[in-house]
Amino acid sequence: MQIYNTLTRRKELLTPIEPGKVRMYVCGMTVYDYCHLGHARVMVAFDVITRYLRSRGYEVTYVRNITDIDDKILTRAAENDEPIDALTERMIEAMHQDEQRLGVLPPDQEPRATAHIEDIVRMVQTLIEKEYAYAASNGDVYYRVRRFEGYGKLNNRDLDDMRSGARVEVASAKEDPLDFVLWKAAKPGEVSWSSPWGDGRPGWHIECSAMSTCCLGNTFDIHGGGPDLTFPHHENEIAQSEAATGQTYAHTWMHAGALRVDNEKMSKSLGNFFTIRDVLTAHDPEVVRYLLVSSHYRSPINYAPEALDDARRSLERFYNALNDVEPCEGAVDEQYSTRFLAAMDDDFNTSEAMAVLFDMARELNRLKAEGRPEAGALAAELKRLADSLGLLGRAPDDFLKGDGVELPLEEAEIEAQIQARNDARKSGDFAEADRIRDALADKGILLKDSREGTGWTLDR
Numbered sequence: 475m476q477i478y479n480t481l482t483r484r485k486e487l488l489t490p491i492e493p494g495k496v497r498m499y500v501c502g503m504t505v506y507d508y509c510h511l512g513h514a515r516v517m518v519a520f521d522v523i524t525r526y527l528r529s530r531g532y533e534v535t536y537v538r539n540i541t542d543i544d545d546k547i548l549t550r551a552a553e554n555d556e557p558i559d560a561l562t563e564r565m566i567e568a569m570h571q572d573e574q575r576l577g578v579l580p581p582d583q584e585p586r587a588t589a590h591i592e593d594i595v596r597m598v599q600t601l602i603e604k605e606y607a608y609a610a611s612n613g614d615v616y617y618r619v620r621r622f623e624g625y626g627k628l629n630n631r632d633l634d635d636m637r638s639g640a641r642v643e644v645a646s647a648k649e650d651p652l653d654f655v656l657w658k659a660a661k662p663g664e665v666s667w668s669s670p671w672g673d674g675r676p677g678w679h680i681e682c683s684a685m686s687t688c689c690l691g692n693t694f695d696i697h698g699g700g701p702d703l704t705f706p707h708h709e710n711e712i713a714q715s716e717a718a719t720g721q722t723y724a725h726t727w728m729h730a731g732a733l734r735v736d737n738e739k740m741s742k743s744l745g746n747f748f749t750i751r752d753v754l755t756a757h758d759p760e761v762v763r764y765l766l767v768s769s770h771y772r773s774p775i776n777y778a779p780e781a782l783d784d785a786r787r788s789l790e791r792f793y794n795a796l797n798d799v800e801p802c803e804g805a806v807d808e809q810y811s812t813r814f815l816a817a818m819d820d821d822f823n824t825s826e827a828m829a830v831l832f833d834m835a836r837e838l839n840r841l842k843a844e845g846r847p848e849a850g851a852l853a854a855e856l857k858r859l860a861d862s863l864g865l866l867g868r869a870p871d872d873f874l875k876g877d878g879v880e881l882p883l884e885e886a887e888i889e890a891q892i893q894a895r896n897d898a899r900k901s902g903d904f905a906e907a908d909r910i911r912d913a914l915a916d917k918g919i920l921l922k923d924s925r926e927g928t929g930w931t932l933d934r
Contacts, residue, residue, distance in 0.1 A: 476820055491725070498520075498698065500699055501538075508568055514766060519771040538583075540584060540585070540586045572750040576763050599670060605621065619650065654679060658674050660673045692721045699730075736776070768785065805848075834859075892921065892928050895921070914930070
């Protein structure tokens with residue numbers, strides 16, 4: 475299995491530290507607001523990676539943290555006149571609801587920064603003792619960037635170039651503008667914890683270094699996150715962790731691609747900012763997941779109405795192929811699984827893997843049309859492979875009838891209209907039958923006549 479390593483800028487063979495076991499840490503959410511589509515991109519990308527690794531027989535320990543103390547959290551809690559704990563608990567619960575609707579499996583461990591304050595303080599103290607950090611006159615503790623050889627290696631940045639572009643703070647307590655904060659002295663009235671340097675709270679970067687090493691050890695297999703985290707967050711994590719432990723921090727660095735809205739960066743100022751729950755009120759969660767899965771995890775994704783329409787139609791093709799087929803055990807042409815595994819083993823290439831699934835759906839339709847008994851085995855294999863992507867887990871009829879989205883009519887009313895149309899056809903009133911069919915179509919209810927009777931699907 476080959477994985478692209480952001481650190482080395484090339485694909486490398488996955489060679490776990492402990493054979494058969496993969497330890498992976500992914501930077502999670504800062505819980506001051508509802509999760510947005512960019513978060514969904516990262517959630518789903520690493521969910522697919524975890525699912526696929528497990529399907530290949532690896533024992534995966536997946537850790538994704540929660541940042542529950544941060545400047546943004548303090549600001550939002552003050553704006554809401556709400557206790558910090560109440561805000562973060564509410565947002566964590568909302569995050570869990572969002573990921574569950576998107577079919578994202580929970581991580582094995584979900585450490586919170588506030589539960590690891592002692593570990594953070596201990597790591598900061600180690601960095602001070604090793605002279606990689608210093609307590610400043612203002613009560614903050616800073617990391618000496620120039621002390622760490624190799625700073626900038628993840629992002630291929632030169633220290634002198636960063637120094638020339640750094641903003642020099644007025645009356646700064648830093649020794650160097652490049653230095654970053656490890657521990658923030660508490661302001662009057664702020665929530666704080668005691669430390670050898672006075673009351674305060676951790677800086678953002680040190681949280682992940684402490685939580686990841688506490689959960690997975692000083693060195694682990696994969697560290698992942700969003701595209702905006704490579705600098706400075708992940709660069710700083712490497713500097714802190716490797717200086718503190720004297721060991722390589724993570725063997726492989728993985729970063730999901732950016733998400734854009736109508737080919738523009740998502741931004742509240744542009745009016746194109748969407749939370750996950752906003753989107754899921756209007757769109758089937760599996761359609762949204764399909765859009766996020768169908769592109770390679772490192773590729774940018776454009777979220778637009780036409781992209782969602784394409785995703786919906788693609789899922790309809792799959793579920794129509796699976797409809798009226800009972801999956802069962804049986805022999806299936808091995809070329810499908812061979813091609814699927816080859817695609818996914820090549821840096822989790824989901825776009826190539828989806829092409830294999832489409833070939834299977836086409837073949838399934840042919841077998842169905844010919845009444846071939848092999849259809850059941852192929853349907854089972856299609857669902858098995860798709861499961862490693864978190865797709866096609868529902869009953870076909872549920873998806874095709876719009877389970878998970880708001881129907882324009884109650885299902886009982888739809889069935890009543892179908893019965894009225896059938897009665898009109900039996901009595902020879904074809905004009906009335908056509909009127910009922912067209913009226914339902916105007917509401918997005920498409921009728922399908924067959925020898926077994928009349929069914930319906932939702933035109934979303």
